[in-house]
Amino acid sequence: MYNLIYLTGSPASGKSSLSSEIQREREEGVVVFEYGKELTLYLKAKGAQLHSQTELREKSAAVVTKDDINALDNRLLDFANFHRHTKHVIVDSHAVTKEAYGYRILPFSAEQMKVLNPQKIIVLYAESEVIINRISANSQGRPPISPFEADMHTFMQAAVAINYGMMLHAPIYYLDSAQPLKELKASFLRLLDS
Numbered sequence: 001m002y003n004l005i006y007l008t009g010s011p012a013s014g015k016s017s018l019s020s021e022i023q024r025e026r027e028e029g030v031v032v033f034e035y036g037k038e039l040t041l042y043l044k045a046k047g048a049q050l051h052s053q054t055e056l057r058e059k060s061a062a063v064v065t066k067d068d069i070n071a072l073d074n075r076l077l078d079f080a081n082f083h084r085h086t087k088h089v090i091v092d093s094h095a096v097t098k099e100a101y102g103y104r105i106l107p108f109s110a111e112q113m114k115v116l117n118p119q120k121i122i123v124l125y126a127e128s129e130v131i132i133n134r135i136s137a138n139s140q141g142r143p144p145i146s147p148f149e150a151d152m153h154t155f156m157q158a159a160v161a162i163n164y165g166m167m168l169h170a171p172i173y174y175l176d177s178a179q180p181l182k183e184l185k186a187s188f189l190r191l192l193d194s
Contacts, residue, residue, distance in 0.1 A: 002084060002085065002086070002087055002088050002089070003088050003089075003118075003119045003120060003192055003193075004080060004084050004088075004089040004090075004091070004116070004117065004118045004119055005088070005089070005090050005091065005118060005119070005120050005121075005122055005191070005192060006091050006093070006116070006118040006120070006121045006122070006161075006164065007019060007090050007091060007092050007093070007122050007124070008092075008093055008094050008095075008121070008122070008123055008124070008157055008160070008161050009094060009123050009124030009125055009154070009157055009177065010094065010096070010125070010131060010150070010153040010154045010157050011057075011094065011098070011131075011135070011142050011153070012131045012134040012135050012142060013124040013125060013126055013131065013154070013177050014124050014126070014134075014177035014181075014184070015092045015094070015124055016034055016036070016037075016092055017181065018124065018177070018181070018184060018185065018188060019032045019034065019090045019092045020032070020034075021181065021185055022090065022185065022188065022189070022192070023090070025185075026088070028087070029087055029088060030087060030088045030089075030090060030192075031083045031087045031088070031089055031090070032089075032090045032091075032092055033076055033079050033080070033089070033090070033091050033092065033093075034092045035072070035076070035091070035092060035093035035094070036053050036056065036057070036092075037053055038072060038075070038076070039056065039064065039068070039069075039072055040052065040053045040056045042068065042071070042072050042075070043056065043063060043064070043068065046068075048063055050063065052141075053140070053141070054140045054141035055141060056141065057140060057141030057142050058141040058143075060097050060098075060099055060104075061097065061099045061100075061101075061104055066106055069106045070109075073108055073109075073112050074112070076091065076093075076116070077112060077115050077116060080116055081115075088192055090192075091116070091118065094157050095107040095108070095157070095160045096153060096156045096157045096160060098142070098143055098145065098149065098153060100143075103152070103153065103156060105156065105160060107160055107163075107164075108164070110167060113164055113167060113168060114167070114168065117168065118164075118168070118170055119170065120170060120171055120172075120173060120191055121161050121164055121165050121170055121171070121172045121173070122172075122173045122174075122175060122188065122191060123157065123158055123161045123172065123173070123174045123175070124174075124175055124177040124184075125154050125158065125174055125175075125176060125177065126154075126176060126177045126178040127178060128147040128148075128150035128151050128154075129147070130177075130178045131145075131150040131153075131154070132144075132145060132146075132147065132150055158174070173191055175187050175188065
């Protein structure tokens with residue numbers, strides 16, 4: 001049996017680092033849909049003047065529309081349906097983005113989430129100090145944030161995950177991503193394999 005895991009959390013919570021590590025370790029048994037990477041490729045194919053995911057993060061709402069997100073969500077559903085019977089699927093995504101004016105949430109529709117149908121939802125979190133330090137050390141286009149903003153982003157992303165879980169009757173797990181990657185990976189793999 002294979003699981004589809006919806007992996008989420010605020011920016012710099014460690015989603016992409018963890019999912020890349022899992023895919024590297026499991027090679028053929030796991031496939032990852034890294035939403036930010038796929039969105040960058042989609043927008044570039046549409047003709048957007050983007051050179052990297054870092055630039056996407058810097059511009060965010062200035063270049064990404066609700067229609068873009070909806071189109072990519074549908075591509076994700078095709079990807080998930082293609083792989084879910086032969087591999088574990090990890091969807092690395094977050095619906096909440098920090099914008100110049102505040103925050104924006106572009107969630108999956110109820111219909112899309114029901115088709116995606118993750119068996120588990122895993123939310124990565126860390127204290128605001130950890131998130132701020134990660135962004136300061138390597139922003140990758142993420143804007144600087146205050147402790148309040150870091151907490152707000154984490155709480156909003158957690159709320160979106162709760163809504164998805166309640167809609168689907170799917171269990172939600174919260175993993176502290178401030179722990180060493182080896183321990184975080186072990187916790188994630190136990191959930192992936194159960």
